[in-house]
Each structure stands twice: as structure tokens, then as C-alpha cells.
Amino acid sequence: QVQLVESGGGLVQAGGSLRLSCAASGRTFSDYAMGWFRQAPGKEREFVAGISRSGGIIYYAESVKGRFTISRDNAKNTVYLQMNSLKPEDTSVYSCAASSSAVASRSSGLYGYWGQGTQVTVSS
Numbered sequence: 876q877v878q879l880v881e882s883g884g885g886l887v888q889a890g891g892s893l894r895l896s897c898a899a900s901g902r903t904f905s906d907y908a909m910g911w912f913r914q915a916p917g918k919e920r921e922f923v924a925g926i927s928r929s930g931g932i933i934y935y936a937e938s939v940k941g942r943f944t945i946s947r948d949n950a951k952n953t954v955y956l957q958m959n960s961l962k963p964e965d966t967s968v969y970s971c972a973a974s975s976s977a978v979a980s981r982s983s984g985l986y987g988y989w990g991q992g993t994q995v996t997v998s999s
Contacts, residue, residue, distance in 0.1 A: 904949055928978075967994075971989075
């Protein structure tokens with residue numbers, strides 16, 4: 876079992892920044908690729924960013940490319956999502972997820988472990 880706990884969400888004005896953290900416990904963190912997903916009310920869950928086990932392969936959704944940065948610290952069992960130039964359309968519940976694959980996937984179905992999510996609200 877892998878337990879994931881997100882933190883760092885909140886309310887921010889458009890153009891502002893937030894950094895989300897996801898702390899993992901229970902298994903060897905470096906055995907898992909990690910992903911960030913988001914889901915707004917009435918919408919499907921969507922992929923935001925993913926990072927491989929070693930951190931060497933990273934993917935972003937087109938909607939966040941150039942604004943968001945995913946990173947991980949395997950010594951601290953933590954994955955981060957730095958979000959800059961936030962827009963109102965980024966408002967959502969953000970969740971981290973762990974996949975036993977070596978490389979992160981854009982498909983939520985390939986992630987076996989999920990955090991509870993953290994709310995990010997961007998005001999205009």
C-alpha cells in the first residue's frame with residue numbers, strides 16, 4: 876500500500892503561484908512514477924503532469940505547459956507541482972497518484988494509489 880497526502884492548495888488571484896506537495900509513505904517511493912490530476916465540478920478528471928521514477932521523463936498537459944513544473948525528491952518521498960501564472964480555469968481539486976510503471980502515464984486508470992486531493996481556487 877502507498878499512502879499519499881497532498882498539501883499546499885488554497886485561494887490565489889489570477890497570475891499568482893502555488894506549490895502543491897504530495898507526501899508518500901508505505902512503500903519505496905522511487906519504485907513509482909507519479910502523476911498530478913485535477914477534477915473540477917461537473918467535469919472529468921484530467922491529467923496535469925507526470926514524472927518517471929527517476930525524474931528523468933516528464934509530461935505535461937498542453938493547458939499547463941510552460942506554467943506548471945513537476946518535480947520529485949526521492950529522499951523526501953515527495954512530489955511537487957509548482958504552479959505559476961495561474962488562471963481561473965485552473966480552479967479544481969488537484970490529486971496526486973502513484974503508478975508502479977517506470978514512466979508516468981496520462982491515463983488515470985494506470986495509477987493504483989491516489990491522495991485525497993487539495994482544492995485550488997483561482998479568482999479573477
